Amino acid sequence: MKEKVIVLILGVMSFFATGQINxxxxxxxxxxxxxxxxxxxxxxxxxxxxxxxxxxxxxxxxxxxxxxxxxxxxxxxxxxxxxxxxxxxxxxxxxxxxxxxxSVKSIQEVQILERNTEGENLMRIDPKVMKLLPNPNSSIESILKTLPGVSSNNELSSSYSVRGGNYDENLVYVNGIEIYRPMLIHSGQQEGLSFINSEMVSSIFFSAGGFEAKYGDKTSSVLDIKYRKPEEFGGSGSISLLGASANLELVNKKKNLGALFGFRNKSNKYLLKKMDTDGDYKPVFNDFQGYVNYKINEKNEIEFLSNIASNSYLFVPQTRESKFGTVSNAMKLTIYFDGQEKDQFDLLMGAVAYNYYLKPNFKLRFISSAFRIYEEEAYDIIGQYKIDQLDNSLGSDNLGGVAYNKGIGAFMNHARNYLTANVYNVEHKADYYTDKYNLNWGVKYQYEQIDDKINEWTLKDSSDYVLPLVNDSFGYQNPSAQADYTLELEDYVNARNTLNSNRFSGYFQYTYKFNSNFSNNTLTMGVRGNYWDVNEDLLISPRVQFVLKPLWERKVVFKTSAGVYYQPPFYRELRQFNGELNKNIKAQQSLHFLIGSDYEFKAWERPFKFTTEVYYKKLDNIIPYKIDNVRIRYYAKNNASGYATGIDMKINGEFVKNTESWASISIMNTMEDIKGDYYYTYTDEAGNVYNTKVNYKTYVDSTLYNPKYIPRPTDQRVTFALFFQDYLPKNPSSKMHLMLVYGSRLPFGPAGFNRYSDTLRMPPYRRVDIGFSKQLKSESKLLSKGNPFKYFKSIWFSAEVYNLLQIDNTISYIWIKDITNTQYAVPNYLTSRMLNVKLLFNF
Incomplete structure (x- = not known):
C-alpha cells in the first residue's frame, strides 16, 4: 500500500511538472x-x-x-x-x-462602510482557503481546527472545543442568526453536513474568547459567518468520491434582487470502509440552502435564509478485529455482530430579516427565525466476542498469532430514542457608527418546545454470566423457596420528557475611539442580560475590550479583554443519566481574562503576522459531563468549579512567495473540582489494594479519598497545527496543500458515571492530510466557440491523501469485562489512509 501511495504522489507531481510555462x-x-x-x-x-x-x-x-x-x-x-x-x-x-x-456597500444613496475588526477581538479567515482544503469534512470547522486554542480529535465530526470548553459551548451565527447543533448524535460516523455551506460564505470571523457583548450567551467561542450577496449570474460546483455540491447565483436586471442557492450531498461510505468494524455502511446526507436579498429602495432591504437538511445513517455491522495492549502483553479482540443501526436527523430552518437604514451609518435590523430539529436513533446490535492473548515470544513460529483464549462473552445494545425540538425567535438589532464611537444594541425573545423520548440499555454476558453479577438461587431444591432476582441492565434509561420555555435576552454596547501622542486606542464596553423562565435565572454579563495601537514604525497592536460569560442550560444539560430532568439547574459561569498582541513584520521581503494571547478562565457552577466519541452526557448538577488557562500563538504569512500558510501552537490546562465526590480503596488479607470490590474477595480495610482537582474531559495540554501551501515556481496553478494536526493525550476513564476515575490518558491525535491540485481552466484562458468548457471561469482538479502517515488515532474505548470483573479498554480507531479525487468548477 505504501508503495502505491508513493507512486501515486510521484505521478501527480510529474503531471504538475508537465504544465510548466514561461x-x-x-x-x-x-x-x-x-x-x-x-x-x-x-x-x-x-x-x-x-x-x-x-x-x-x-x-x-x-x-x-x-x-x-x-x-x-x-x-x-x-x-x-x-x-x-x-x-x-x-x-x-x-x-x-x-x-x-x-469600499462601500451602497443601497442607492446609502453607504455602509465595510467591517473593520482592528478594534475587535476577532480573527478574520479567508473563505478561499476552503476550496482546496485536504480534509474529509471540507467544512468551515475543518479550518478552525488549525487555529490556536481550537482542538478536535475526530476528522469525521465538525465538532470542536475551544480553550477547554466542550462542543456545546461555541456560538455559531449565519447572517446574525444563531445555529443549533443536533443532540442525539453519539459518533462522528452519524454526523451529516455542517450547517455552514462554505461555497456560499463571503466572510468568516472567529473569536476564541473575550468576545463582545453583542454576541450571545455561551462560554467558549463565537463563529460569525456571512453569506455573500450575489452581484452577477454565476455558480460553482464540485464532485468527489465523498459527495457533490452545486451552487447557483441569480440577479435581476436592476441588481436589487439577488438569490443564492446551494445543494450538497455527502456520503461517508467510502471513508467508513476504513474503520475497524467491517459491515454495510449506508450514510446519506443531503442539504439545500437558499439566501435571497431584496433591496426595496434606498432605505429598505429584506433578506431570506432557509435550510432543509435530511441526514440518514444505516449501519449493519458484521465483524470487528482489534489488536491492543503492549508488546509484552498483546491481545486481540474479535467480535461477530448481528443486528443494525438506523438513524435519521432532519433540520428545517427559515429566517426573514428586515433592514432599515435611518442614515448611512445607522442601521435597524428586525429578524424572525424558526428551527425544527427531528432526531431518531434506533439500534439493536448483538455482539459475541472473544479475547485472545497473542504470542510475543521472539523466534516463535506463531509470533503475533493467538497463544490462548482469555475469555468469551456477548453484549446487546438497544435504543429507541426520538427527539423533536422547535425554536422560534424574534429579534431587533441596531448598529450606529461614527468616526469616534459606535453604538450597538439588541433584544431577543425565544420560545422553545422540546419533546424527548429515550429508551436505551446495554446487556452484557461474560462466560455465560450476566454482568453486573447478581445473587442467584443455585442450589435450591424447593422451587417455592427460591428468591426472585431482578435482571440488571447497564446504562438503562427509559424516560419521556417535554419542555416548553421562554427565553429573553438583550445587550447594549458602546465603542469609543480616541488617540493620544503615543497610540490610537479603542475601548469597547458592553453588558448582556438573559432570563429563562424554567429556572427563573436572571443573568447580567458585563464585558470590556481595550485595543492599543502604538504609533511605532513597527506595526504592533495590544489587546486585552475581560468579562463575565454565562451559559444558560438549553436541554441536554437538564437531562440526568436516568433520563429525568433537573429543572433547577443554573447557568454555568466563566470569567474571562485575556491579554494579547498582533505583530506585523516582513521577512524575506514578504509579509508575516505573529499573534499571541494569554488567558485565564475562572469557572463556577460547572455541570460535569462525560464524552464518548462526540456524545456529551451531563450530570445535570451545578456541583463543580474549575479553571482553564493557557497561551495561544500563531504565525501566518508567505512562507512560500505569493501564498499564505500558517502554524499555531497552544498550551492549555483545564481542571475541575467536583463537590462531594469521593471513592474508597479496599485492601485484602494479602495487603493488595483494589479500587473496586469484587464479590468473591474478602477485604480487611478500606480508605476514603477525595480526588479534588481532576482534568476536565477536554484537557488537551498541547496542540499544534500547520496549514501549508506551495506551488511549482514555473507553474503557479499547480499547487500542494498540507494540513497537519497534533493534539496531546486526552483524559478518559472506565465505563460508568464516576468522573474521578477519568484520569487515564489516550494516545495523542496525529494526522497529516495532503492534496495536490491543478487548475485546468482559468478565466483568462480563451477557448473556441465550439468548446463546451468556454462557459466555465475556472476548473480545478485535486487529488488528496487523507491520513498520509497511516496513524491509528483513538477516538474512544469499548470496555470488555470478564467474570472476575476485570475490564479491558479496547480502542476504537478512526479512519486509516485513503485517497480522494475532486473536481471543482466555477461558471
Whole structure:
C-alpha cells in the first residue's frame, strides 16, 4: 500500500511538472483617490487561490504567465475590489499603476462602510482557503481546527472545543442568526453536513474568547459567518468520491434582487470502509440552502435564509478485529455482530430579516427565525466476542498469532430514542457608527418546545454470566423457596420528557475611539442580560475590550479583554443519566481574562503576522459531563468549579512567495473540582489494594479519598497545527496543500458515571492530510466557440491523501469485562489512509 501511495504522489507531481510555462512580471504602485499609497493590498491572478501584498509605499511585483491574457484581482478590506486584464511577453516586465476606491456597500444613496475588526477581538479567515482544503469534512470547522486554542480529535465530526470548553459551548451565527447543533448524535460516523455551506460564505470571523457583548450567551467561542450577496449570474460546483455540491447565483436586471442557492450531498461510505468494524455502511446526507436579498429602495432591504437538511445513517455491522495492549502483553479482540443501526436527523430552518437604514451609518435590523430539529436513533446490535492473548515470544513460529483464549462473552445494545425540538425567535438589532464611537444594541425573545423520548440499555454476558453479577438461587431444591432476582441492565434509561420555555435576552454596547501622542486606542464596553423562565435565572454579563495601537514604525497592536460569560442550560444539560430532568439547574459561569498582541513584520521581503494571547478562565457552577466519541452526557448538577488557562500563538504569512500558510501552537490546562465526590480503596488479607470490590474477595480495610482537582474531559495540554501551501515556481496553478494536526493525550476513564476515575490518558491525535491540485481552466484562458468548457471561469482538479502517515488515532474505548470483573479498554480507531479525487468548477 505504501508503495502505491508513493507512486501515486510521484505521478501527480510529474503531471504538475508537465504544465510548466514561461513567465513575465507586472509591476506598479497602488494608491487611493487622494494619491496615498495603500499597503497590504492583495494582488492575485483571478481563479488562483494565492497572491502577493503591496508594500508600504504601495509598490508591487507579481509573476504572471506570459503570452496570454491574465486577469489580475486587487482586493483590500477597506477598498472596492478591482480587476484588470493584461498581457505580458515572455520574460518581460510591464507597468500598471492602480487606483482603488474606498469600499462601500451602497443601497442607492446609502453607504455602509465595510467591517473593520482592528478594534475587535476577532480573527478574520479567508473563505478561499476552503476550496482546496485536504480534509474529509471540507467544512468551515475543518479550518478552525488549525487555529490556536481550537482542538478536535475526530476528522469525521465538525465538532470542536475551544480553550477547554466542550462542543456545546461555541456560538455559531449565519447572517446574525444563531445555529443549533443536533443532540442525539453519539459518533462522528452519524454526523451529516455542517450547517455552514462554505461555497456560499463571503466572510468568516472567529473569536476564541473575550468576545463582545453583542454576541450571545455561551462560554467558549463565537463563529460569525456571512453569506455573500450575489452581484452577477454565476455558480460553482464540485464532485468527489465523498459527495457533490452545486451552487447557483441569480440577479435581476436592476441588481436589487439577488438569490443564492446551494445543494450538497455527502456520503461517508467510502471513508467508513476504513474503520475497524467491517459491515454495510449506508450514510446519506443531503442539504439545500437558499439566501435571497431584496433591496426595496434606498432605505429598505429584506433578506431570506432557509435550510432543509435530511441526514440518514444505516449501519449493519458484521465483524470487528482489534489488536491492543503492549508488546509484552498483546491481545486481540474479535467480535461477530448481528443486528443494525438506523438513524435519521432532519433540520428545517427559515429566517426573514428586515433592514432599515435611518442614515448611512445607522442601521435597524428586525429578524424572525424558526428551527425544527427531528432526531431518531434506533439500534439493536448483538455482539459475541472473544479475547485472545497473542504470542510475543521472539523466534516463535506463531509470533503475533493467538497463544490462548482469555475469555468469551456477548453484549446487546438497544435504543429507541426520538427527539423533536422547535425554536422560534424574534429579534431587533441596531448598529450606529461614527468616526469616534459606535453604538450597538439588541433584544431577543425565544420560545422553545422540546419533546424527548429515550429508551436505551446495554446487556452484557461474560462466560455465560450476566454482568453486573447478581445473587442467584443455585442450589435450591424447593422451587417455592427460591428468591426472585431482578435482571440488571447497564446504562438503562427509559424516560419521556417535554419542555416548553421562554427565553429573553438583550445587550447594549458602546465603542469609543480616541488617540493620544503615543497610540490610537479603542475601548469597547458592553453588558448582556438573559432570563429563562424554567429556572427563573436572571443573568447580567458585563464585558470590556481595550485595543492599543502604538504609533511605532513597527506595526504592533495590544489587546486585552475581560468579562463575565454565562451559559444558560438549553436541554441536554437538564437531562440526568436516568433520563429525568433537573429543572433547577443554573447557568454555568466563566470569567474571562485575556491579554494579547498582533505583530506585523516582513521577512524575506514578504509579509508575516505573529499573534499571541494569554488567558485565564475562572469557572463556577460547572455541570460535569462525560464524552464518548462526540456524545456529551451531563450530570445535570451545578456541583463543580474549575479553571482553564493557557497561551495561544500563531504565525501566518508567505512562507512560500505569493501564498499564505500558517502554524499555531497552544498550551492549555483545564481542571475541575467536583463537590462531594469521593471513592474508597479496599485492601485484602494479602495487603493488595483494589479500587473496586469484587464479590468473591474478602477485604480487611478500606480508605476514603477525595480526588479534588481532576482534568476536565477536554484537557488537551498541547496542540499544534500547520496549514501549508506551495506551488511549482514555473507553474503557479499547480499547487500542494498540507494540513497537519497534533493534539496531546486526552483524559478518559472506565465505563460508568464516576468522573474521578477519568484520569487515564489516550494516545495523542496525529494526522497529516495532503492534496495536490491543478487548475485546468482559468478565466483568462480563451477557448473556441465550439468548446463546451468556454462557459466555465475556472476548473480545478485535486487529488488528496487523507491520513498520509497511516496513524491509528483513538477516538474512544469499548470496555470488555470478564467474570472476575476485570475490564479491558479496547480502542476504537478512526479512519486509516485513503485517497480522494475532486473536481471543482466555477461558471
Amino acid at each position: 513567465k513575465g512580471w507586472v509591476v506598479g504602485k497602488i494608491a487611493d483617490e487622494n494619491g496615498q499609497a495603500i499597503e497590504f493590498v492583495n494582488i492575485s491572478i483571478d481563479g488562483v487561490n494565492s497572491g502577493i501584498y503591496s508594500q508600504k509605499d504601495g509598490s508591487y511585483k507579481i509573476e504572471v504567465p506570459s503570452g496570454e491574457d491574465v486577469v489580475l484581482v486587487f482586493s483590500h478590506l477597506s477598498y472596492n475590489l478591482l480587476k484588470r486584464t493584461i498581457r505580458v511577453k515572455v520574460n518581460d516586465k510591464k507597468q500598471m499603476n492602480i487606483e482603488l476606491i474606498q
